[in-house]
Amino acid sequence: MRMINNTNFIILACFIFIIALLTLVSLYKVYKLSNTIKGPSGPQGPSGPSGPSGPQWPQGSTGSGQVTSPEENLTIIRGSIASHGSIISGKGFTCSLNQEYIRYEILFTKSFAEPPSITASVVEMSGRLFDINIGGQGVGTLRGFYIVIDNKSLAPFNFIVIGILSN
Secondary structure, X not given: OHHHHHHHHHHHHHHHHHHHHHHHHHHHHHHHHHHHOOOOXXXXXXXXXXXXOOEOOOXXXXXXXXXXXXXXXXXXXEEEEOOOOOEEEEOOEEEEEEOOOOXXXXXXXXXXXXXXXXXXXXXXXXXXXXXEEEEOOOOOOOOEEEEEEOOOEOXXXXXXXXXXXXX
């Protein structure tokens, strides 16, 4: 009987040693990775009375380092919609709940010049995950889009639309 207890103890000690070793290796990898990430590199900007202006993004095939350019003139429309389809917050759109298809239909007050980027998330505090289907002609249209939540469930949601409005 004593032999079984010693064997179990040795197995347990080996298991704990392996877990500790794996943890140390993982921590070392995170430490090494965090020391290699230093941000943008490139030539320093011009010096002035307050010192160098800081690192500049490299030019060329990697772009200018800007997320958007002044020429894009992006518009952001965001909103929060109640489960029955009324607008909680946001502007630049209308919302209706299509009872036949159990989908929320969002129409913009101004058209987009090209299909915008759209994202949405359900407002649910229970921890339940929802599938969200965003549709229209392609992903979003020039004038609006619709959202179907979790196989036609009614739930409040938030959305963000980013694109270029037509003139």
